[in-house]
Amino acid sequence: xxxxxxxxxxxxxxxxxxxxxxxxxxxxxxxxxxxxxxxxxxxxxxxxxxxxxxxxxxxxxxxxxxxxxxxxxxxxxxxxxxxxxxxxxxxxxxxxxxxxxxxxxxxxxxxxxxxxxxxxxxxxxxxxxxxxxxxxxxxxxxxxxxxxxxxxxxxxxxxxxxxxxxxxxxxxxxxxxxxxxxxxxxxxxxxxxxxxxxxxxxxxxxxxxxxxxxxxxxxxxxxxxxxxxxxxxxxxxxxxxxxxxxxxxxxxxxxxxxxxxxxxxxxxxxxxxx
Numbered sequence: 001x002x003x004x005x006x007x008x009x010x011x012x013x014x015x016x017x018x019x020x021x022x023x024x025x026x027x028x029x030x031x032x033x034x035x036x037x038x039x040x041x042x043x044x045x046x047x048x049x050x051x052x053x054x055x056x057x058x059x060x061x062x063x064x065x066x067x068x069x070x071x072x073x074x075x076x077x078x079x080x081x082x083x084x085x086x087x088x089x090x091x092x093x094x095x096x097x098x099x100x101x102x103x104x105x106x107x108x109x110x111x112x113x114x115x116x117x118x119x120x121x122x123x124x125x126x127x128x129x130x131x132x133x134x135x136x137x138x139x140x141x142x143x144x145x146x147x148x149x150x151x152x153x154x155x156x157x158x159x160x161x162x163x164x165x166x167x168x169x170x171x172x173x174x175x176x177x178x179x180x181x182x183x184x185x186x187x188x189x190x191x192x193x194x195x196x197x198x199x200x201x202x203x204x205x206x207x208x209x210x211x212x213x214x215x216x217x218x219x220x221x222x223x224x225x226x227x228x229x230x231x232x233x234x235x236x237x238x239x240x241x242x243x244x245x246x247x248x249x250x251x252x253x254x255x256x257x258x259x260x261x262x263x264x265x266x267x268x269x270x271x272x273x274x
Contacts, residue, residue, distance in 0.1 A: 003096040005050055006118060007180065008043040009088050012036050012104030013056025013075040024058035026104035027065060034065055038107035043100060046114035052091050053104070054084045080198030082190040089187060095180035098122065101201065102175045108225045109175060116218050117177040127182040127213035130155070130205065131175040133220050141171035142202050144217065152215045154206035159195040170217070172202060173226045182208055 012026045026036035040051055051070040055062045056078060063072055073088040085101060092099065098118045102109060113131065120129035130152070132144055142155040143165045155172045156165050178186075186207040190199045205215050220226065 005095070006048045006098050006100070007050040007052065007092070007095065008048040008100040008102065008114075009052045009054060009073075009085055010036070010039050010043070010070075010102055010104050011054050011081060011084050012039075012062055013054050013059070013078065013084055014105075022058075024062055027058070027061060030107050035107040036062060036065065036104040039102060039104045039109070040066065040069060042107075042109055042111050043102065043114055045111035046100075046118070048100060048114070052088045054087055056084075080192065080196070081201035082187065082199035082203060085183075085201055086187050086190070086199070089184060092180055092184055095184070097180055098177050099180045099183050100175070100177045106175070106225070110222070110225050113175070113218070113220055113222075113225060114177075117175065120216050120218050121177040121179060123216070125214050126179075126216050127208045128176060128178040128205065128215040129218055130215065131173040131220055131226075132170050132217045133173055133223065133226055134170045136169065138169060138171045141173065143168040144170040144172055146170075151209070152205060152217060153209050155202035157194065157196075157200060157202060170219075173220065176201070176204075178204065178208075182213060186211075 012024070014025055026039075027034045029035075030038060036053070040053070043051060052073055053062070053066060053070045054073045054075050056075040059072075059074060066072075071091055073091055075084045075087045077083075098121050100114055100117060102114075117129045117131060120126065130144075140158045142157045143161055144152060145154045145156055145165060145168065147153050156162075158166065183204065186204045189207050190203050192199050194200060208215055
């Protein structure tokens with residue numbers, strides 16, 4: 001690939017135990033196609049020319065699903081998100097330009113948001129851009145820590161947060177764009193010195209910041225696109241959200257909202273499979 005090529009790394013190696021299915025999580029369908037296909041389509045629509053998918057559990061099935069659409073890297077062991085991206089390093093040899101990183105279980109992420117991340121990272125002196133959201137009662141997402149001047153210093157995963165960090169309202173969604181050279185420099189410097197003894201991708205932010213490299217944020221106001229699908233209830237919720245997005249009339253919108261509210265009140269259906 002030529003210098004300046006926009007690349008994406010999509011993480012798709014997890015089993016997704018909470019799906020209670022032998023099918024890899026990213027192959028579960030949403031609106032007629034697999035979650036991983038949504039992820040690939042969205043980054044392509046955002047202008048990404050080269051897509052790398054990191055596979056692990058059920059990799060033969062995922063590779064068959066995507067066939068010759070993408071390149072593949074294999075994560076043999078589940079040692080964290082940073083370790084997963086490290087498996088793509090050989091495919092980034094000599095790369096220059098932006099590298100988008102996202103998850104195969106975030107099928108509602110919009111191409112417009114991906115373009116905003118790429119544009120932010122393309123600004124002079126910016127080594128990376130991360131997608132964040134500000135919430136009054138944040139879920140268990142990593143907290144974005146800034147210095148007194150407002151510059152991003154690090155992202156701290158919830159299990160490693162101090163009480164002061166846990167009180168922060170800006171959280172990391174899990175979508176990034178890094179300069180390829182900066183990413184390739186930072187990834188080998190990851191350690192697993194944390195509560196889960198895993199290699200966190202989020203630590204790339206602190207490694208770059210400590211080296212004097214700027215990391216910026218892109219805030220999304222759309223909670224829908226931050227949704228990661230972890231179980232069947234999440235999948236049904238996402239289906240209803242897409243019904244709302246595609247409503248062609250006021251009556252369809254009302255029906256979709258009624259179904260959404262009913263879905264919040266009812267327990268999820270029993271899962272099939274192992």
